[in-house]
Amino acid sequence: MPAPAPPSPVIRVSHLTKRFGAQVVVDDLSFEVAAGETLVLLGPSGCGKTTLLKTLNRLIEPDGGTIEINGRDVRQQAPEALRRGIGYVIQQVGLLPHYTVAQNVGVVPGLLGRPAAETAARTAALLERLHLPAARFADMLPAQLSGGQQQRVGLARALAADPPVILLDEPFGALDPITRAAVRRDFRELDELRRKTVVLVTHDVTEAFELADRIMLLNNGRIQQLGAPRELLEHPANDFVRSFFQAERLALQMRVTTLAEVLPFVESTGPGGPAPAPAGAPALPATASVQAAVALLGETGTGHLRIEGAPQPLALGQLLAAFGRALGQAGAGGG
Ligand SMILES: Nc1ncnc2c1ncn2[C@@H]1O[C@H](COP(=O)(O)OP(=O)(O)OP(=O)(O)O)[C@@H](O)[C@H]1O
The missing domain is CATH 3.40.50.300 (P-loop containing nucleotide triphosphate hydrolases)
Incomplete structure (x- = not known):
């Protein structure tokens, strides 16, 4: 903050x-x-x-x-x-x-x-x-x-x-x-x-x-x-x-990047659409960091995360791929 x-x-x-x-x-x-x-x-x-x-x-x-x-x-x-x-x-x-x-x-x-x-x-x-x-x-x-x-x-x-x-x-x-x-x-x-x-x-x-x-x-x-x-x-x-x-750099970038920033870079997963998220997938606000999301997924072991305000739950792979694209878009910042 x-x-x-x-x-x-x-x-x-x-x-x-x-x-x-x-x-x-x-x-x-x-x-x-x-x-x-x-x-x-x-x-x-x-x-x-x-x-x-x-x-x-x-x-x-x-x-x-x-x-x-x-x-x-x-x-x-x-x-x-x-x-x-x-x-x-x-x-x-x-x-x-x-x-x-x-x-x-x-x-x-x-x-x-x-x-x-x-x-x-x-x-x-x-x-x-x-x-x-x-x-x-x-x-x-x-x-x-x-x-x-x-x-x-x-x-x-x-x-x-x-x-x-x-x-x-x-x-x-x-x-x-x-x-x-x-x-x-x-x-x-x-x-x-x-x-x-x-x-x-x-x-x-x-x-x-x-x-x-x-x-x-x-x-x-x-x-x-x-x-x-x-x-x-x-x-x-x-x-x-x-x-x-x-x-x-990468770990720090995950700390300073919010879920809201990566959401526009999420791609849906193939012709069948996203895999259904298990009930009880944990939720985080879009203001939370990518790091917090990865940590929460690790702790809960559910494999999916709900982001408040987002249409569909996100799998870890989708999240990381979107983070990578967001970084690429930003020119990897100062790197
Ligand atoms: N009382 C002292 N007399 C002489 N030199 C000192 C004294 N106190 C600190 N120094 C020197 O001043 C420099 C800075 O020391 P300081 O303890 O402020 O560094 P630091 O950034 O806090 O280091 P660290 O992370 O290792 O604690 C060092 O080169 C140290 O050897």
Whole structure:
């Protein structure tokens, strides 16, 4: 769901520069993040993603440039006070080992002086939403949890004080692929996050396409392109952008292409017409992606899919052939 034209930005970065010794790690970056937007910082290892993220909450002080959050220069605020107002999630989770799950989640609201009963209720609600029922998990210690459970507690902790801005540094990076997909789905479905301004670091292209309103692709501390995932894929600004997505181009194209776009390219199957679809074929709206349709067909194993508003059900082969024709028509975009 790409963000509409932004109102006033929540984060405004101007000519930001950071050096480590002679190495310019963040090189004169300027950009804005709108309220409610999810910006994903993407790029190869060492390109400066984490350094850039950490300048936003002053875990790293830049050498030049300015950062404003909600119109205020971050340097005008004490780092500790600033950080209490910004949720932060890291790959290593960093839960306090001797605190229970509930105590970990309640740390920032406690520091902010929120009433204990309010914090307890919010903690329980957040844990519930992240599939960690408080009755079972609230009193456990981090060491008693799996990696995926710890990562969910990390998310709950970052959200506990309801900060308007959340920074996430490879939040799913340490998880195995199945847990990673599950935590990412919970993350995506968390209503709370939809209202928040999120900056997320990843080097996983699929993750970026799944979560981003806009992607900032970095290399050597410089912005290579900043835009909606589809823009980067179909209208790459330079060779670096083009080659960065090359290996996964087809899978990414399936993610950004809707069923509505491929429907005009569907051909009926031969003289007998389409094979009858089995009763109970799953349905998707035409706004769903080709990727979602293929995944649903894989999950349900029915072989056919109903697209809401379309005259007839579609078999997987028909869908893929139509997708191929749609791509061909579009000139395979930037390819
Ligand atoms: N404290 C530091 N002192 C010196 N150099 C550093 C420091 N922190 C980071 N760097 C260097 O800055 C560059 C960018 O690092 P950064 O962690 O921002 O990259 P990244 O894009 O997040 O990488 P990754 O995806 O591997 O985490 C790297 O070359 C790194 O070695």
